[in-house]
Structures are given as structure tokens and as C-alpha cells.
Amino acid sequence: MTSAGAAEATPPEANSFQVDLRGLVDLLSHHLYSSPRVYVRELLQNAVDAVTARQALHPDVRVRIRLSSSAGGVSIEDSGIGLTADEVHTLLATIGRSSKRGGEHGLESARREFLGQFGIGLLACFVVAREIRVVTRSARTPDAAPVEWLASDDGSYTVRTLPDDARPEPGTTVHLEPRPGSEEWTRPDRVEELARDYGSLLPYDIVFSADDGTDGGAERPITDRPAVWDREYASPAARRVALNGHCAKLFGFTPLDSIDLDLPVAGVRGVAYVLPEPTSPAHRAGHRTYLKGMLLTDRADNLLPEWAFFVRAVVDTDTLRPTASRENLYDDETLAAVREALGGAVRQWLTELAASDPQRLASFLSVHHLGVKSLARHDAELFELMLPWLPFETSDGQLSLDEFTAAHGEVHFTRTVEEFRQIAPIAAAHGLGVVNAGYTYDADLLALLPTVRPAVKVTELDAGAVTERLDPVATSAELALASFLATARTRLDPHGCDVVLRAFQPVTMPALFLDDRQARHERDRATAQENADSLWSDILGSLRSAAPRARLVLNHNNPLIRRVAALPDPELTATAVESLYGQALLMSQRPLRPADSTLLNRAFLGLLEWATLSAVQGTTPREDQP
Structure with missing residues (x-):
């Protein structure tokens, strides 16, 4: 019971969605389809599906699809299943409804062979057409008369029954009248080109003719089967x-x-x-x-x-x-x-x-080794198969890993191309095997190498490994340079860098800057600690590690190093050491910290001042001079 005066609920009113065809055409042409060219595909698709449905009913029927174009528009004719008047109303003017959906209008057993699935169908042709005219006759209802469906891009359409002679045989003819501005898409040469592009492998014979009098309406095949x-x-x-x-x-x-x-x-x-x-x-x-x-x-x-x-x-x-x-x-x-x-x-x-x-494999890999390396990262079996062929940049030149590991039981690698190029000449001269892992996929493959070559040891290159391979300096010579080395170590210690004296090739390289990942992390931590507030400085200080420090390796074979070591002025010696450190740091292409930039600036100005005073006075500055 409802209370007095209360309004009674009314039954819901049934309504249908209304579709703005102009809005739909805009949606299709600007958002769903990449180009108006797809209208040819839609025409071919509908014709092929109609013929497929016809063959499901009558397997012996003669299949025919003819596409044509002229100044008046584009037409396509097929000997397919056709439509009745009721089907025209139901299917052609309803978005999302397709004759391939099954039920009384569909042939479910043949649906797997249909190209169309979304029910947009002929409406997609409005991307180029002002008007679409369809004349169709059903093959399922032999006594049904031909039907004409005429639709305009303003959203209106008419349906009428035609005399039998309008289409004596079952099938469908579709004609598109181009909209202004779309004529380029309906030119005969363009239509033929699009039809070949889309339909060359379709399972039925499709022909094209230009009904503009240019070639007498000669029919040319569109399909080119088998593939x-x-x-x-x-x-x-x-x-x-x-x-x-x-x-x-x-x-x-x-x-x-x-x-x-x-x-x-x-x-x-x-x-x-x-x-x-x-x-x-x-x-x-x-x-x-x-x-x-x-x-x-x-x-x-x-x-x-x-x-x-x-x-x-x-x-x-x-x-x-x-x-x-x-x-x-x-x-x-x-x-x-x-x-x-x-x-x-x-x-x-x-x-x-x-x-x-x-x-032939070698020729292929010379061009596409990156693709094979990418695949080999996830396939150890293929990686092992390709080991004799895949190229790597090494301290011994461009070699496969099979060739390289035959000469070096332990493989060292650098993670950057710059680091490799700095160390490669020295490594080659002293028998150290180094691979450049700075290129795409190479680090991943080197990590995988021990799984397919268990006897091979792979490690990232560190300062200690390089230093051990360099020739030591005679004890007497090192003792003679003890004062110089002490000055150098004192000046570079605040920068987290040790100084080592070695003899190595090439002679032209005065100094070599070496570090590893742990040393870089420690340097970054120290820099962050210097720039942090008291709280974060304490936290970062607690994270200090005993990682190996970076090293500046001075080359005793280099004449410049000997001259610097012989300088009588400790301050000038320290400035020269800073210059050598800065030059080696730049050669290694490491990112410069603020402290490194300050050091480089100070060393440059110090050497410039010394050179200026020497030129003015004609002598080396005395110890009491600034």
C-alpha cells in the first residue's frame, strides 16, 4: 500500500540509441582508420564474405567479383548470398549488426571463413562517399525481388523493390558516389592500386576495369595466387x-x-x-x-x-x-x-x-650480430653455438669469444667504451685480456659465458688487476723518488686517490687513472657526505666502506714524469701532480666532481703563473716567491 498523495512509480520508457552519421564518419576517418584508403578493403571484404556465404549454400555456384571505377564513382559486383528487403532494413542500416552474426540471417558453419567481424560494413565507405547505392537479390529466397538501398551521408536512407530485370541473378552491386574532396581516392588508377594492395591473396578471382573509356573496359586480374x-x-x-x-x-x-x-x-x-x-x-x-x-x-x-x-x-x-x-x-x-x-x-x-x-653465417653476422646477441642472451644453447662467430671488441682486436678465451683463461671486461679505449693499449702491451662490454648486450653475454665455458673466469676490470700486470720499478729507483711520491700522495689523498709508480707501455702516456665500481661508489659517497647536512653526513659517514681507492699510476718510462719528479720546488711538484691527475681523469672520461673541477682550475692557473714568472725573470721562481 502506498501512502495517500504519494506518486506511483511509472514503468520505464523504452528508447533506442540515436546515431549521428556525420559524427560516425568523422570518428571512422579521424580516429578508427588511419586513412580513407580502407574503404576499398571494406568493399572487397563484404563481397568476399557474401561469396563465401553463397558457396556454403551452393558449393558449385560460379564465383564472380568485379570492381570498377569511373568519373561517376566506384562499383563492386559479386555473385554472393544477397539480401532480402527485410535483411536490408535490419543489416545495412544498423551499426554493429552483421549478417555474419549467426541466427536466422547467418551461416554459423561458415563464419570462420568470414573476413568481417565488427558489423560496421558499408557505413565505413562514407569516409569517401556522399551516397551509397546497393542493389541486391537474395540467393536464399529465390522468389524474392531485387531490392535497392540508397543511403546519404546525412543519415537518411530509402529502400524500394525493383523489377526482376534490375538484377536477374542473386548477388549484390554496390556503387559509391564520391563526396567533394574525395575524388583522388576514387580515381581508377588509385582504386586498382588499392585493390591489388589489399586483395592480391584473396581466395576468389577478382577483376578490375576502368569504366572511363581509357582501355575499352578491359578487365585486369586483381588476385595473384598462390602466394x-x-x-x-x-x-x-x-x-x-x-x-x-x-x-x-x-x-x-x-x-x-x-x-x-x-x-x-x-x-x-x-x-x-x-x-x-x-x-x-x-x-x-x-x-x-x-x-x-x-x-x-x-x-x-x-x-x-x-x-x-x-x-x-x-x-x-x-x-x-x-x-x-x-x-x-x-x-x-x-x-x-x-x-x-x-x-x-x-x-x-x-x-x-x-x-x-x-x-654465409659469417656474412650475416657481419651485418646483424646485434640481433643474434640479443637472442643469445636468453638462449645459452644458441650462445654456445654462436661463440665461434659473434664478434667482440677486445684488447687483442676484433675477435670471437672462442678465439679470445683460447689466449686468456681469465677475461676482464670494462662497462664503458671510454674506459676500454683508455686501458686497451696498456692491457695489450702487458698481456691482460680485456673485453669491451660497453656495447649493447655484450655485458649480458659475458655474464653468461661461464655457463657454457666453465673453465673461463670472467671479472670486471679493477685497478688492482691492471696495476699487478704493469712492470714494477726497481726498488732503488723508487726509493730515489720517495720524496716526490710522498708529495703526490699527500696532494691527492683528499681526492680519494692513491699514487703508484710503475713502468708501462706506451711510453707516451705519462699517467693512468684507474678505479673500479666500488671505488666509484665510495667517491660518490664521500662527495655526498661533504655536501650533506649534519644528519645525512652522519648517516653517510656510517656507510663508509673499505673499498679499494682509485689510483693514479705514474709511468716511470715517460720522460715528463722523470722531469716532474726532479723538480726542486715541492709546491710546483704538487701543482704538476694535480695537472697529471686532471689530465688522466679527463682521459678516462669519468664525470668530474666539483672538487675535481676546482683542482683542474687551480692546477692550470698555478702552471700558468709559474710559466709567466719564468718568462719574465728568465729563471725558475725562487722558493720565497708566490
């Missing part, structure tokens, strides 16, 4: 020539090699072409992907693993899902499994190449 990778050839050489031509036409390069991609379980068949030029690992390759013979995209960047950036693939699939725009692949579990399997095919090609054609 080039599935054709029979007189010899492997003939197949290779055909594939090379196909690659040059699609991608604009002649490949180093081609890799067959055949996954019957996943419904994927195609070929991968190996690029003839190096490419960046960061570059996402665009692969050409067909869905049931219809071009989906030529920019699929998720089809192959990221490490396979050295190939461009062309595949046809009937299992992978397209995105709503039908311009890329939907990244789901199925695509992930296919991507892994296609990567396996590329890996297998590498394995077979190593076993059967080492010379």
Missing part, C-alpha cells in the same frame, strides 16, 4: 630469385636470405626476409600481415620477437585476431604463442646456417 612462397618452382635457385623480387617489390631491398615461416597448427604461412643493411635494435620492424588473404597491415610490429629486428616478414593467417580498425593484430595469448613460434623458426634458420654454411 609467392607457396608456388612451385623449377629449382631452389628459381625460388630464391622469385622471393628476392617479391621482397624488392614490397620492401625495396634485396634480402641477404629468406626464411620460411610455416605454422600449420596456428594457420600461419609466409616468409621472413633478412635485411641487407644493419638496423637499430630500437627500431620496431613493420611486418606485412594478411588475414585470410586480405591485407591487414604492413606495419605489424608485434608479429615477431623484438630481437628479430633484422628481418621483415610477410605472412597470411586465419587464426590471429584483428583490432577493431582491422589495421593491426590484437595482442592476445594466441599472438604471443605465434610470435614465439615464429621466433623459433628464425632461430632454427640460424642453427642450420651454422651447421651447413659457415661462410
